[in-house]
Amino acid sequence: MNQRLWTEVDGYLAHHLIGADPILDEVIASSERAGMPQIHVSSLQARLLRLVIQLHGGRRALEIGTLAGYSGICIARALPEEGELTTLELEADYASLAAANFDAAGVKGKIKQLIGPAAESMRTLISRRAAPFDFIFIDADKASMPMYLELSLKLSHPGTVIVGDNVVREGRVCDENTDDPNVQGVRAFIETIGRHPRLSATAIQTVGSKGYDGFCLAIVN
Numbered sequence: 001m002n003q004r005l006w007t008e009v010d011g012y013l014a015h016h017l018i019g020a021d022p023i024l025d026e027v028i029a030s031s032e033r034a035g036m037p038q039i040h041v042s043s044l045q046a047r048l049l050r051l052v053i054q055l056h057g058g059r060r061a062l063e064i065g066t067l068a069g070y071s072g073i074c075i076a077r078a079l080p081e082e083g084e085l086t087t088l089e090l091e092a093d094y095a096s097l098a099a100a101n102f103d104a105a106g107v108k109g110k111i112k113q114l115i116g117p118a119a120e121s122m123r124t125l126i127s128r129r130a131a132p133f134d135f136i137f138i139d140a141d142k143a144s145m146p147m148y149l150e151l152s153l154k155l156s157h158p159g160t161v162i163v164g165d166n167v168v169r170e171g172r173v174c175d176e177n178t179d180d181p182n183v184q185g186v187r188a189f190i191e192t193i194g195r196h197p198r199l200s201a202t203a204i205q206t207v208g209s210k211g212y213d214g215f216c217l218a219i220v221n
């Protein structure tokens, strides 16, 4: 483990590959002022989401876990002009800061926010027969990841890409005796994807400014 080096390398890569982004800097500053947890994706990770969406060419995205809107802005930027992101958040005060940040970033017109427990919002979307999503980013409470996966499949079509964040958790994912419900949730998420006949997936371990964690990327067949 060498957190200092990982952070330094993240800084180098972000400086050269991403560059300055005052809008996203202000999203982070606003969430610090509001005393919110600093658990947004890193700029390099957000760029990966953007590249995946652009490579895939989807126009309807779903995000589970809005926080202050950092990843949501990056997802919205990746979508075409007529694209739409639906983002789900439990905490009303987080969602209202995110709304202000979406406006400041100029992506408000592409984003629908649903407030409340994400599983309830997803069941509402399913019961209203919402059009399926092309891209789904699962990044809320980790214990519920298996449920979000099951509901995501009901909001998917063949070709939908599903990305799950935080699937390595400093390596704890491979502890089969864990009593941490977050790690248990991540393990059930990975193992369900692995067994699922319609899903083809990989996971990428990451180190960087956010420590040691990882993404799982799956496609619905």
Ligand code: SAH
Pocket (backbone or CB within 6 Å): 039, 040, 041, 064, 065, 066, 067, 068, 069, 070, 071, 072, 088, 089, 090, 091, 094, 116, 117, 118, 119, 139, 140, 141, 144
């Ligand atoms: N995607 C964001 C980070 C999300 S952090 C980014 O990278 O910018 C996780 C978020 O999930 C937090 O805002 C938290 O309030 C929210 N959350 C936790 N439990 C939830 C639930 N049951 N339903 C909806 N959102 C939830």
Ligand code: DHB
Pocket (backbone or CB within 6 Å): 039, 040, 041, 065, 139, 140, 165, 166
């Ligand atoms: C944490 C990190 C995340 O990226 C997230 O989505 C939720 C929690 C954390 O480090 O606690």
Ligand code: MG
Pocket (backbone or CB within 6 Å): 039, 040, 041, 139, 165, 166
């Ligand atoms: Mg996360």
